[in-house]
């Protein structure tokens with residue numbers, strides 16, 4: 434409610450667009466080769482996001498209508514399948530892109546687990562279009578794609594302009610949690626939500642070779658527009674060591690090269706030690722199994738968390754996500770055998786001890802050349818204390834990266850530790 438009449442009148446006098454715009458930090462101009470992925474106005478297969486100049490993202494019904502039309506136009510490559518329902522009864526579905534043939538590695542791409550972070554949906558729609566109609570079908574020669582456009586579908590429909598005010602688009606954004614107020618990216622292990630139960634059943638059924646969980650991050654400003662993370666980054670924290678090694682030595686260099694070629698700035702997902710003092714360092718911690726990456730690591734499923742940066746424009750973020758998903762599909766095909774061998778090795782392994790709790794380290798794990806953004810501080814009349822003001826100017830700085838040490842370990846029962854064959858337990 435606005436208590437001041439003059440303020441209310443001033444707001445009314447503002448054009449609607451200015452009322453909608455949160456005061457965000459200055460923006461560096463961007464261009465990149467990935468802009469060529471956008472089709473021309475008038476193209477019969479332009480996506481709703483492209484049609485709006487990446488100002489908007491389609492709602493649940495419009496997304497499904499567009500995908501139904503696309504799938505109908507290329508039934509030899511694309512199909513839609515239901516895999517569950519939300520708490521409010523919306524259908525959960527995926528698009529499968531496949532040339533048929535058994536035994537190909539499956540890339541599972543999941544968009545909208547936090548539905549305000551919906552870049553992956555609009556990127557995936559463009560990629561499916563390009564597979565069906567613009568010559569990218571060769572990506573399916575050696576791999577299948579299973580694409581979930583909207584995982585948190587109920588949250589996606591609780592859409593509004595202020596759900597993520599520190600994010601540059603789309604104009605209306607979905608809600609973080611489900612209709613039951615559950616955060617799906619904390620629900621992998623306990624699986625309270627019907628949406629998560631459906632996703633875990635889908636994972637069990639299709640046994641993906643690689644799993645992408647697509648998000649958008651906020652917090653501090655920095656130059657990285659497409660950040661990502663997995664267990665095993667720089668050799669740290671992998672419970673699935675062979676998978677971690679594959680992700681770190683094969684996926685990471687290929688992904689960084691593909692994103693850089695396309696004009697993007699990839700990096701490790703940035704979580705500041707202190708958002709009020711970003712120079713102190715960033716965190717590189719293990720993810721526990723309530724998160725996608727932690728869960729994937731525990732169950733021997735190669736899982737990558739992707740976090741585009743909320744202060745970059747929606748157009749740039751969707752394009753970066755497209756490049757990452759396309760490269761993951763190419764890699765899943767090219768590396769299918771190596772990936773399978775890594776998964777099998779980790780599944781056959783019987784570790785004698787498992788870390789179940791971690792404690793923060795006081796000294797840095799390592800130091801990186803961090804691609805940051807300059808900032809200063811000012812005394813805020815609103816909060817009554819010093820706040821950060823991002824200045825938009827790129828700076829490179831040495832940044833310590835802090836992590837964790839094992840705190841608690843458990844020893845699995847001996848029958849689990851010594852055998853590689855499934856056990857029959859006599860009762």
Ligand SMILES: [Zn+2]
Nearest residue numbers: 547550648649
């Ligand atoms: Zn998220």
